[in-house]
Amino acid sequence: MQPESTNGIRRLTTLLKSTGGPWAALVVLLLVCCISNEHFRSVQNLVNITRQVSYSGLIALGMTFVIAGGGIDLSVGSLLAFSGVISILGMNAVPGSETLAVAVAAVIAVALGAAGGAANGALVALGKVPPFIATLGTLVIFRSLALYFGNSGLVSSENEVYREIGGAVIGGIPLPVWILLILTVVLSLVLKRTRLGRHICAVGSNERVARYAAIRTGLVKFYTYLIAGTTAGISALLFGGRLNSVSSTSAGLSYELDAIAAVIIGGSSMNGGKASVWGTLAGILILGIVSNVLDMWGISVTLQGTVKGLVIIIAVMMQRKTLK
Amino acid sequence: MESELLLRTEGVRKSFEGTPVLSGISLELRAGEILGLVGENGAGKSTFVKCLLGLHRPDSGSITFLGRDLLRTGPAGIAAIPQEFNLVKDLTVAENIFLGREPGRFGFLNRSLMRSESRRLLQKLDVEIDPERKIDSLSVAEKQMVEIAKALSVDCRLLIMDEPTTVLNQKESAILFRIMRELKAGGTSILFISHRLEEIRTICDRVAVLRDGVLVSCDPAESLDAMEIARRMVGRELKQMFPPTVPPSGPPLLTVENLSSGKEVKHVSFELQAGITGLAGLAGAGRTELAETICALRKRSSGSVKLAGETLHLRKPADALAHGIVYLSEDRQGSGILTEFPLDRNVTLSSLRRYCHAGIINREAERACAESYVKKFRIKTASLETELKYLSGGNQQKVALAKCLDNCPRVFLFDEPTRGVDIGARSDLYEFIRELAASGVACLLISSDLEEIIGMCDRVLVMRAGELAGTLEKEHVTEEEIMYLATGVN
Numbered sequence: 001m002q003p004e005s006t007n008g009i010r011r012l013t014t015l016l017k018s019t020g021g022p023w024a025a026l027v028v029l030l031l032v033c034c035i036s037n038e039h040f041r042s043v044q045n046l047v048n049i050t051r052q053v054s055y056s057g058l059i060a061l062g063m064t065f066v067i068a069g070g071g072i073d074l075s076v077g078s079l080l081a082f083s084g085v086i087s088i089l090g091m092n093a094v095p096g097s098e099t100l101a102v103a104v105a106a107v108i109a110v111a112l113g114a115a116g117g118a119a120n121g122a123l124v125a126l127g128k129v130p131p132f133i134a135t136l137g138t139l140v141i142f143r144s145l146a147l148y149f150g151n152s153g154l155v156s157s158e159n160e161v162y163r164e165i166g167g168a169v170i171g172g173i174p175l176p177v178w179i180l181l182i183l184t185v186v187l188s189l190v191l192k193r194t195r196l197g198r199h200i201c202a203v204g205s206n207e208r209v210a211r212y213a214a215i216r217t218g219l220v221k222f223y224t225y226l227i228a229g230t231t232a233g234i235s236a237l238l239f240g241g242r243l244n245s246v247s248s249t250s251a252g253l254s255y256e257l258d259a260i261a262a263v264i265i266g267g268s269s270m271n272g273g274k275a276s277v278w279g280t281l282a283g284i285l286i287l288g289i290v291s292n293v294l295d296m297w298g299i300s301v302t303l304q305g306t307v308k309g310l311v312i313i314i315a316v317m318m319q320r321k322t323l324k
Numbered sequence: 325m326e327s328e329l330l331l332r333t334e335g336v337r338k339s340f341e342g343t344p345v346l347s348g349i350s351l352e353l354r355a356g357e358i359l360g361l362v363g364e365n366g367a368g369k370s371t372f373v374k375c376l377l378g379l380h381r382p383d384s385g386s387i388t389f390l391g392r393d394l395l396r397t398g399p400a401g402i403a404a405i406p407q408e409f410n411l412v413k414d415l416t417v418a419e420n421i422f423l424g425r426e427p428g429r430f431g432f433l434n435r436s437l438m439r440s441e442s443r444r445l446l447q448k449l450d451v452e453i454d455p456e457r458k459i460d461s462l463s464v465a466e467k468q469m470v471e472i473a474k475a476l477s478v479d480c481r482l483l484i485m486d487e488p489t490t491v492l493n494q495k496e497s498a499i500l501f502r503i504m505r506e507l508k509a510g511g512t513s514i515l516f517i518s519h520r521l522e523e524i525r526t527i528c529d530r531v532a533v534l535r536d537g538v539l540v541s542c543d544p545a546e547s548l549d550a551m552e553i554a555r556r557m558v559g560r561e562l563k564q565m566f567p568p569t570v571p572p573s574g575p576p577l578l579t580v581e582n583l584s585s586g587k588e589v590k591h592v593s594f595e596l597q598a599g600i601t602g603l604a605g606l607a608g609a610g611r612t613e614l615a616e617t618i619c620a621l622r623k624r625s626s627g628s629v630k631l632a633g634e635t636l637h638l639r640k641p642a643d644a645l646a647h648g649i650v651y652l653s654e655d656r657q658g659s660g661i662l663t664e665f666p667l668d669r670n671v672t673l674s675s676l677r678r679y680c681h682a683g684i685i686n687r688e689a690e691r692a693c694a695e696s697y698v699k700k701f702r703i704k705t706a707s708l709e710t711e712l713k714y715l716s717g718g719n720q721q722k723v724a725l726a727k728c729l730d731n732c733p734r735v736f737l738f739d740e741p742t743r744g745v746d747i748g749a750r751s752d753l754y755e756f757i758r759e760l761a762a763s764g765v766a767c768l769l770i771s772s773d774l775e776e777i778i779g780m781c782d783r784v785l786v787m788r789a790g791e792l793a794g795t796l797e798k799e800h801v802t803e804e805e806i807m808y809l810a811t812g813v814n
Binding site for chain 2: 198201206211212213216310
């Protein structure tokens with residue numbers, strides 16, 4: 001056999017092994033839903049699902065890095081609200097050109113997201129605060145700041161360019177979904193192909209071994225939170241553009257839980273060391289389809305959490321089985 | 325008079341994913357007998373033990389223990405001291421000893437009983453460990469003693485010891501042997517696994533030799549010498565165990581001056597030249613801590629480190645590595661290798677920069693590098709992608725070594741490099757250390773195995789209680805002089 005083709009086969013099998021389960025589950029779920037409900041299978045509905053999951057999906061991509069490095073980030077939902085609120089306030093403060101205002105908002109949202117992530121990273125890496133505690137603290141802080149600057153209500157803009165960008169559809173696919181896909185490709189490469197990605201997995205697998213291998217474990221952990229914060233900032237920008245407003249009370253609420261669930265459903269190990277960005281994308285799509293189809297079936301919104309919770313538990317149980 | 329038959333295995337077979345690991349093991353063990361079990365890494369010793377403990381189910385064959393079918397009744401009456409520690413890090417010594425069978429009433433623990441019982445057990449082993457200490461704070465040898473105490477705290481008819489002495493010094497080993505003889509006198513049988521053939525010969529009644537999953541022989545210990553056991557294990561004639569020494573020579577490569585770190589390392593000064601220098605001392609003398617301080621893995625409270633006369637400012641482990649100072653850890657699974665990572669990614673873990681361009685890993689170059697080490701060290705593995713947890717201890721150690729070596733070392737600190745490594749792989753390692761030293765690398769060999777220190781080194785540093793107790797050269801490198809310096813008593 002040609003060495004090239006064995007290489008290709010090997011790559012395909014590794015890819016399937018690491019991400020195959022969640023994608024297979026996604027395909028089955030899609031088929032079942034498409035067959036059982038004609039409204040579900042309309043193109044418009046499918047596009048809507050991808051748009052709905054894209055905001056928490058972006059956050060889930062960043063969360064994959066934090067979990068791969070053996071950490072957890074509970075603050076990303078609040079960080080989305082905070083950077084969203086401040087970026088719209090910033091946008092409204094820019095006189096004249098609407099395009100310039102959007103550019104300012106974009107810089108603010110991404111920079112604030114990165115800064116929030118950096119704060120988390122510094123607490124964990126330098127302050128040696130356990131990730132759960134550190135990000136629980138910043139979860140409360142970011143939300144409180146969002147409420148303070150947003151006067152506990154909706155922060156809106158009248159910027160038409162922002163609305164257009166937020167609602168833009170390119171080739172039938174909404175802009176946030178494009179960004180989700182592009183970032184999935186890029187971040188998957190970062191995790192699998194770069195030194196940073198390798199070091200993140202090493203630190204998550206066994207931090208002591210990583211330290212003995214002269215890896216700068218603190219810096220590596222810092223980067224994971226920086227990435228997570230940045231994805232929250234990007235998400236905030238797109239999220240605000242959808243309705244040209246951000247609610248300081250409800251924006252990003254419990255997104256961190258959806259993101260964590262997506263990472264886990266996507267086959268990454270909660271203990272760190274093993275992670276797949278493509279798996280996370282499948283995870284977020286599964287979550288989106290489940291809540292959408294429950295809507296279609298007329299199941300009460302209050303009960304949907306129960307089903308979602310069960311999906312998470314069953315997904316993880318199935319993965320444990322296949323791992324053994 | 326023949327004593328009672330305790331254990332009988334007949335034709336025990338076990339394969340993993342089509343690879344036979346045990347090919348029909350039949351042996352008997354009588355009450356009050358110490359049976360030595362030897363074999364190279366991967367010969368099937370650990371798998372056999374796991375079958376006895378009910379952790380693996382044999383594919384075929386039978387195991388009878390005390391007249392009952394062990395596979396049905398379970399391994400009650402068998403206790404084991406595992407090869408890798410099985411202790412909960414965050415619990416105390418006493419809590420670990422009684423883990424899972426804590427004494428008490430109505431769900432409340434009887435802490436004072438746990439403490440006093442633990443103290444009694446540890447005193448029996450002649451070790452001073454406070455039962456209230458956390459496992460995390462213990463040295464490797466102390467952890468081993470706790471494992472032994474834990475096994476002894478259960479009433480058992482058969483005690484399985486999987487390489488219990490690898491981390492113990494001679495004094496500690498002697499205590500262990502005394503306990504073993506006491507147990508034997510009380511009618512307990514012991515299955516004793518070790519790579520140290522001399523001790524196998526002294527302590528065991530019979531010696532069973534495994535090779536590639538087959539029981540090669542099972543003969544009385546007095547009829548065998550160490551060389552004969554080794555020959556049966558390997559299945560071929562062995563060369564001289566230790567290669568010719570490489571005495572330190574040339575200008576000093578590494579100069580350590582007045583180095584201190586907390587209470588563990590106190591004002592240590594020495595020089596390393598190209599060649600092999602030994603570092604001996606009792607467990608807890610600060611040898612590992614000294615090596616870790618040199619590599620900036622541990623905070624230095626005073627002193628300096630010079631490389632070829634130039635003072636180094638080592639603030640983080642990467643600094644030491646950048647200057648070619650590498651450290652092979654004694655704690656293979658805890659700080660040496662990533663057991664959940666594939667082989668190739670372990671090899672390049674600390675040298676990944678060399679296989680990257682602008683941060684992107686060149687997988688082909690990385691795999692080629694791992695491949696070359698697999699060949700060079702004869703690492704037995706299914707593929708380069710195999711996770712290290714599926715490799716035997718000796719092969720894991722070779723990967724750990726490859727990882728260190730891939731950083732172009734100028735100074736190589738080996739900490740217990742042959743711990744838990746079988747005789748065949750061990751002579752590979754010795755030969756490799758010799759080659760490295762002969763090529764001009766300054767090698768420091770830290771070892772608790774005096775035979776190894778004496779066989780490998782012409783110059784030996786000895787540490788005692790964090791200080792450098794003395795340096796021995798040439799004909800002074802003897803067991804007596806090392807122990808004298810290590811213990812401070814004649």
